[in-house]
Amino acid sequence: MRERTRVSISFELNGTHRHLEVDAHRTLLSVLRDQLGTLDVKEGCDEGVCGTCTVLLDGRPVSSCLVLAARLDGARVTTMAGLSADGRPHPLQEAFVRHGAVQCGFCTPGMVLTAYAYLRQHPAATREELRRALAGNLCRCTGYAKILDAVEAYAREVSLGR
Amino acid sequence: MGARELAERTGWRVVGKPIPRHDAWDKVLARTAYAADWEMPGMLVGKVLRSPYPSARILRLDTTRARSLPGVAAVLTARDVPRNTLWTDVPGQTTEVGPLRAKLHVLAEDRVRYQGEPVALVAAESEETAEEALRAIEVDYEPLPGVFDPLDALAPDAPLVHPDSGSNLLARWNVQTGDVASGFARAEVVVEGTYRTQFVDHAYLEPEAGVAWVDADGVLTIRVATQVIEHFRDVAEVLGLPHNKVRVIGTYLGGGFGGKEDVTVEVFLGLLAWSTRRPVKMVWSRQESLLARSKRHPFVMRYRTGALRTGELVAQEVELVADAGAYAFLSALVLLYATTVACGPYRVPNVSVQARTVYTNNPPTSAMRGFGAMQVVFAYEQQMDRLARALGMDPVELRVRNALRKGDRLPIGQVLETHVAIPEVARRAWETLGPPQPPSAPHLRVGRGLACNLQPYGRIVWLHDWASAWVGFEMDGSVVVRTGVPDVGAGQASSLCQIAAEVLGVPVDRVTIHVSDSALTPLAGTTTATRQLMMSGNAVLRAASELRDQVLRVAAQLLETPAADLQVEDGQVRAPDGRTVPMVRVLRECARAGVPRSAFATYHAPAGDPIDLERGGGRVFPDFTYGAHAAEVEVDTETGAVRVRRYVACHDVGQAINPQSVEGQIQGGAVMGLGYALLEKVALDRGNNLTTTFATYLIPTSMEAPDVVPVVLESGEGMGPFGARGIGEPPVGPPAAAVANAIYDAVGVRVTELPVWPETVARAIHGLEGSPKTQGEGGHHA
Numbered sequence: 001m002r003e004r005t006r007v008s009i010s011f012e013l014n015g016t017h018r019h020l021e022v023d024a025h026r027t028l029l030s031v032l033r034d035q036l037g038t039l040d041v042k043e044g045c046d047e048g049v050c051g052t053c054t055v056l057l058d059g060r061p062v063s064s065c066l067v068l069a070a071r072l073d074g075a076r077v078t079t080m081a082g083l084s085a086d087g088r089p090h091p092l093q094e095a096f097v098r099h100g101a102v103q104c105g106f107c108t109p110g111m112v113l114t115a116y117a118y119l120r121q122h123p124a125a126t127r128e129e130l131r132r133a134l135a136g137n138l139c140r141c142t143g144y145a146k147i148l149d150a151v152e153a154y155a156r157e158v159s160l161g162r
Numbered sequence: 163m164g165a166r167e168l169a170e171r172t173g174w175r176v177v178g179k180p181i182p183r184h185d186a187w188d189k190v191l192a193r194t195a196y197a198a199d200w201e202m203p204g205m206l207v208g209k210v211l212r213s214p215y216p217s218a219r220i221l222r223l224d225t226t227r228a229r230s231l232p233g234v235a236a237v238l239t240a241r242d243v244p245r246n247t248l249w250t251d252v253p254g255q256t257t258e259v260g261p262l263r264a265k266l267h268v269l270a271e272d273r274v275r276y277q278g279e280p281v282a283l284v285a286a287e288s289e290e291t292a293e294e295a296l297r298a299i300e301v302d303y304e305p306l307p308g309v310f311d312p313l314d315a316l317a318p319d320a321p322l323v324h325p326d327s328g329s330n331l332l333a334r335w336n337v338q339t340g341d342v343a344s345g346f347a348r349a350e351v352v353v354e355g356t357y358r359t360q361f362v363d364h365a366y367l368e369p370e371a372g373v374a375w376v377d378a379d380g381v382l383t384i385r386v387a388t389q390v391i392e393h394f395r396d397v398a399e400v401l402g403l404p405h406n407k408v409r410v411i412g413t414y415l416g417g418g419f420g421g422k423e424d425v426t427v428e429v430f431l432g433l434l435a436w437s438t439r440r441p442v443k444m445v446w447s448r449q450e451s452l453l454a455r456s457k458r459h460p461f462v463m464r465y466r467t468g469a470l471r472t473g474e475l476v477a478q479e480v481e482l483v484a485d486a487g488a489y490a491f492l493s494a495l496v497l498l499y500a501t502t503v504a505c506g507p508y509r510v511p512n513v514s515v516q517a518r519t520v521y522t523n524n525p526p527t528s529a530m531r532g533f534g535a536m537q538v539v540f541a542y543e544q545q546m547d548r549l550a551r552a553l554g555m556d557p558v559e560l561r562v563r564n565a566l567r568k569g570d571r572l573p574i575g576q577v578l579e580t581h582v583a584i585p586e587v588a589r590r591a592w593e594t595l596g597p598p599q600p601p602s603a604p605h606l607r608v609g610r611g612l613a614c615n616l617q618p619y620g621r622i623v624w625l626h627d628w629a630s631a632w633v634g635f636e637m638d639g640s641v642v643v644r645t646g647v648p649d650v651g652a653g654q655a656s657s658l659c660q661i662a663a664e665v666l667g668v669p670v671d672r673v674t675i676h677v678s679d680s681a682l683t684p685l686a687g688t689t690t691a692t693r694q695l696m697m698s699g700n701a702v703l704r705a706a707s708e709l710r711d712q713v714l715r716v717a718a719q720l721l722e723t724p725a726a727d728l729q730v731e732d733g734q735v736r737a738p739d740g741r742t743v744p745m746v747r748v749l750r751e752c753a754r755a756g757v758p759r760s761a762f763a764t765y766h767a768p769a770g771d772p773i774d775l776e777r778g779g780g781r782v783f784p785d786f787t788y789g790a791h792a793a794e795v796e797v798d799t800e801t802g803a804v805r806v807r808r809y810v811a812c813h814d815v816g817q818a819i820n821p822q823s824v825e826g827q828i829q830g831g832a833v834m835g836l837g838y839a840l841l842e843k844v845a846l847d848r849g850n851n852l853t854t855t856f857a858t859y860l861i862p863t864s865m866e867a868p869d870v871v872p873v874v875l876e877s878g879e880g881m882g883p884f885g886a887r888g889i890g891e892p893p894v895g896p897p898a899a900a901v902a903n904a905i906y907d908a909v910g911v912r913v914t915e916l917p918v919w920p921e922t923v924a925r926a927i928h929g930l931e932g933s934p935k936t937q938g939e940g941g942h943h944a
Contacts, residue, residue: 034289039199040192042416044367045448049856052367080192093190097182100822103830104651105189106196106367106416134864138856140366140417141651142826143833144864 011072013038014082022069029053029064031072032079040080042106044138051137054110055079061114063136080109083116092116092154099150103141111137115151123159127152165703165884166817169664172729176664177884180822183656184671185414185649197371197387197413198445205373206235208427208434208444209292211282211299212454213274216488216523216849217308217321220272220281220301228284228298233291235438237299238283240269243433244402250424250491250528264490268400268429274303275323275488276525277849278454285434285442308523310849312485313462315520323488323521330521332486333494335501337515337775339573345477345512349468353548356464357541358915359898361457361485361844362837363853364530365861368416369451374431375441377409381681382436384428385411389418389648390688391680393425397432408432412678418650419834420529421455423690424491452854456528457844459484459496459519463541469549473560475511478545480504482517482538484527491528493519499534499618502574502782506542507584507616508564513573523849529690531834535617536895540916543613543899547906557612557903561588561790566616575779578786580887581879583814587790588614590873591812595792599807606796608807609908613791613899619692619888620784620881623770629697630684633662633705634760635713637753639733639745641668643675646683647698652890653823654694658702660819661883665706667730667745684762692787692888695819697765699883704763716757717748768881785880787887789813791832791896795904802924804840804905806866811896812873816880816887824889828872831893837862839898843917 005024010017013036022031029046032038032055041064044052048066055064056078083090089097092112102108111134118133119125125133130151131144139147169177188194225237240246250264270281282299286292307321314320315330323330346352372386384397394410401408415422427444434442446454461484468477482500486493497519504515550560565584571577592612601608621627631645643662649655655675663670676683686698710730717735718725720743727738734742752759773779794808811832818824841860845852853859880887902913911926924930 037201039195042192042196042368043198043445044369045856047448047855047857050367050448084191087191089187089191096190097186100180100182100186100826102183102186102189103653103826104366104368104415104417105185105194106651108189109192112190131864136863138367138861138863140364140419140834140861141830143829143831143870144862144867145829145869146826148864148869 007070009070009073011074012076014078024070026069027065028055028067028069028072031069032064038079040109042109044106051110051114052107054113054137056113056117059117061117080112083112091157095150095154099146099153101142101147101150107137107139111139111147119155119158123155125155166878169884172664172667176660176670177819178817178821181660181670181820183653183823184659185656194414196368196416197385200373200385202373202375202441205441205443206285206287206438207289207292208283208285208431208442209296210280210430211296213270213277213279213281215274215303215305216277217306218274218303219306220270220274221304222300222302224300225282227300228295231291231295231298233287234284234295235287235440236285236434237295238269238433238437240267240271242437243268243400245400246271248396248400248425248429266489275523277851278525283430283434285438308849310522310524310846312483312520312522315522323523332490332519332521333497335498335517337501337513337573337779340512342477342479342512342514346468348476350471351549351552352466352468353545353552354466355541355544355548355914356462357544359461359537359540360916361460361525361846362842363452363457363844363859364419364421365859366417366419366421369446369448370422370426370455371445372427372431373441373443374435376435376439381407381409382432383409383411384431385413386428387415387422388412388426388428389422389650389690391646391648391678392685392688393428394680396425397429400429401432401436409681412648415648415650418689419531420533420690423529423688424456426455448856449854452859453851456491456526458530459486459493459527459534459537461500461537463538465541465545467545467549469553471553473553473555473563475508475564477512478505478510480515482515484519485524486519486521487524487526488521489526491526493527495622496534498782500538502572503535503616504538504542505573507566507582507614507788509566509570510573515573524846525851531831531891532617532894533691533891539613539615539895540898540902543896544902547611547903558588558592561614574782575773576781576783580785580881581877583788583875583877584614586875587788587812587814588612590875591790591792591810594810594812594871594873595794595808599794601796605799607799607908608794608796609904609906610792610794611900611903611907613896613903614789615892615895616786616788617692617892617895618783619787620696620767621691621693622783623768623781624772626769627687627693627697627767628764629686629701630762630764631686631698631701631705632684632760632762633702633709635709635749637746637749639668639672639749641666641673643673643702644683645677645698645702646680646686647677647694648689649677650689652827653820654689657695657819657823658698661699661702662706665703665710668733692890692892695886695888696784696882697767699886700765701763703883704765705761708761708763712757712761713748713752716752716755717743720748720751785887787813787815787889787892789892789896791900793900793904795901795908797905797908797923799909799927802920802922802927804901804918804920804923806836806868806901809868810871810873811893812875813889813892814875814877814887815889816882817876817878817885818874819884819886821874824874825872827889828893829870832870832897833862833867835894835897836867836901839901839916840918841866
């Protein structure tokens with residue numbers, strides 16, 4: 001067996017402070033799922049293409065399979081569990097359900113987090129801008145129309161100051 | 163009382179409403195425990211060693227070093243498998259090869275026949291150790307000649323994929339009706355074309371995964387992402403266990419599309435958990451999934467179609483050759499689907515269909531959404547487009563004129579028993595596309611295309627399909643449904659809740675459903691073949707209706723009113739004069755009187771014997787779903803790039819149980835079909851897979867997918883509950899043909915090979931050499 005380099009990191013996961021030792025070669029995805037049991041993050045390709053494993057790193061969406069965990073020191077990580085306060089769905093999550101944007105649900109966590117992060121920066125985004133923003137998150141079930149319906153509807157609610 | 167009459171009386175409270183699905187809440191909160199999200203104490207990691215060669219002999223296989231690594235719990239090869247044969251059996255028979263017993267080895271013995279074929283299994287304490295163990299297994303291969311094209315494979319001197327079978331021909335179907343020669347002699351216009359389709363992958367976002375453990379009383383339990391929990395029997399056969407000692411618990415799937423219909427991880431997990439007596443998890447990587455799991459059949463399709471000047475079809479001659487890959491799996495049945503619908507939803511009096519499926523050393527091909535019935539749409543609908551152009555006829559008009567009607571017979575001999583909505587769907591799809599829009603730039607050309615299809619729903623009738631369900635009231639008036647339905651993400655479970663809620667007069671959120679457990683839920687069969695709504699939907703409808711009758715007989719005594727006059731709504735049983743009794747009171751009375759508060763029912767689909775084509779064939783499927791798609795594309799005359807600007811997909815679904823789920827199936831299926839049309843291809847180089855990542859195997863993103871406009875028609879004439887038809891597979895059929903017809907309309911180029919990449923179109927537009935993928939119209943007046 002090879003000797004492994006271990007790294008000590010402190011970071012915030014969904015508002016909770018975490019301090020742990022990780023193998024230096026581990027990805028954020030691997031630490032979240034295998035070490036911390038954060039199973040609300042899904043793995044679709046482990047090569048940075050499908051967007052399924054998206055989490056927010058300091059508020060920005062990243063493919064957690066491409067981020068080395070050693071980079072996390074001092075960072076803020078948000079997964080789906082961090083989006084719904086007290087287990088109550090976030091209005092964006094509600095919009096996904098209301099508009100039928102969830103079928104198999106496997107892309108949903110990454111899709112919701114990407115949309116959430118984009119709308120925080122671009123609250124007045126048009127459907128075509130949203131389409132571009134979600135291009136890094138693959139979905140094989142819905143054909144994307146109902147996902148865009150949901151995100152667009154939520155964006156309208158936000159801009160109307162619901 | 164029929165289900166539709168009941169719903170009329172109750173006012174369609176739940177069925178037909180776009181109710182958010184119960185599973186959507188768990189999923190949107192990321193709480194659904196998919197197959198890979200299951201953890202158990204002491205769990206091992208299982209992995210598969212796969213062949214790097216598409217055709218080779220195994221000279222030596224030595225696991226000594228791998229077994230001796232610390233942290234390795236098991237290394238298994240073919241010698242360690244109690245019964246190393248997996249039957250991927252095909253009940254029924256084909257016309258020439260007789261009864262087909264499709265099988266393969268669980269682990270390779272002396273030969274491998276495709277790249278990625280499983281050779282050995284390991285279970286280890288960690289992912290890293292399992293990978294190290296795979297590397298430590300020593301295998302010496304002697305590469306052998308292979309065959310990689312189905313037409314080459316039929317040559318007399320071709321290397322045999324299965325030497326003991328004597329030929330690479332796996333199965334053949336021939337259909338002859340009328341007199342083709344005299345039909346063509348009458349024809350005033352004849353169009354011809356040869357069409358080729360490609361290998362594609364299901365590419366669901368959730369890779370194959372599961373966890374197995376040996377539970378109490380020695381029951382091997384496998385929690386797995388599968389469309390078929392009945393594979394518990396296959397695991398039992400391989401391990402030599404009684405069938406009742408294997409249990410499969412199906413999870414909510416992260417997509418299936420036919421790719422989780424054949425066995426994936428469950429037999430491997432069963433072997434590893436049984437031999438180590440510890441829980442084992444196996445999750446395939448994306449590369450492994452794209453490399454090793456079965457694909458969609460590529461077809462070569464030669465069509466010749468004859469018509470009168472009025473547009474009336476008089477003859478069609480069809481030759482189909484499908485690439486079955488290295489093992490049979492479901493190839494013979496896929497070919498039967500293609501054969502049955504080879505002429506599309508049209509009346510053709512004189513028909514010849516000759517269909518063959520052939521072994522090669524390519525990846526095995528098996529079930530994928532559309533299952534042979536979708537490939538032929540690319541051919542028969544381009545034939546219709548060619549004909550319309552040769553005749554100068556409107557594309558809708560030509561299709562309406564030739565559309566099959568209820569009572570007509572398909573060339574294979576099956577009589578159509580329900581409404582055939584081709585005229586309506588064709589007109590609605592075309593009209594909904596709206597007025598043509600001008601190109602958005604001078605170098606772009608706009609074109610429009612139409613394609614209709616029919617897709618069976620329900621399994622082949624000689625499989626004698628059935629499904630069971632249990633429905634019960636709890637004492638507080640809430641409802642439980644139990645049925646062995648795998649939910650692949652299309653709302654299978656929630657639609658059943660709607661059916662139970664409608665019949666039993668409770669709000670849908672008062673229904674809880676338990677699905678997909680081969681030990682604890684009544685078996686309901688596979689979530690495949692667009693069968694589940696018809697099958698388990700009818701079973702739940704029956705069980706719920708029997709339960710309603712039982713309970714209302716008791717309520718009738720309490721209210722001193724005939725049961726037939728009672729209504730149930732929101733937990734109250736109501737007499738015509740307005741008197742009510744709470745359902746909980748009725749249920750207590752049931753308990754006192756010994757009347758069951760539950761019912762179990764089994765629905766049997768229409769059944770029949772295997773068709774005898776010598777005697778004119780007959781019924782193959784219960785019924786079909788009819789659809790039409792209309793596409794508007796913009797073609798870049800410089801680059802050949804095709805953009806789908808507008809897209810309408812119209813299907814007669816009989817009765818939508820949940821319109822939102824139906825729309826989702828239509829939109830998702832259409833976009834999957836557009837990926838097939840314009841993007842997707844499993845690229846193979848002499849059997850070596852070059853597209854084993856999502857960076858090389860491209861599926862549509864939100865940028866490529868148009869906003870598909872779903873148009874849902876409800877004829878009320880399906881064989882499912884409340885008159886529903888299945889809608890899972892049908893929408894994937896028309897897109898490739900609709901787009902190809904639109905491309906022709908835009909730039910006058912006939913694309914006959916999929917996928918339609920820009921290079922193909924550009925070469926054809928510019929008349930460049932090396933454009934064999936396109937053909938001239940070839941329509942000639944006879």
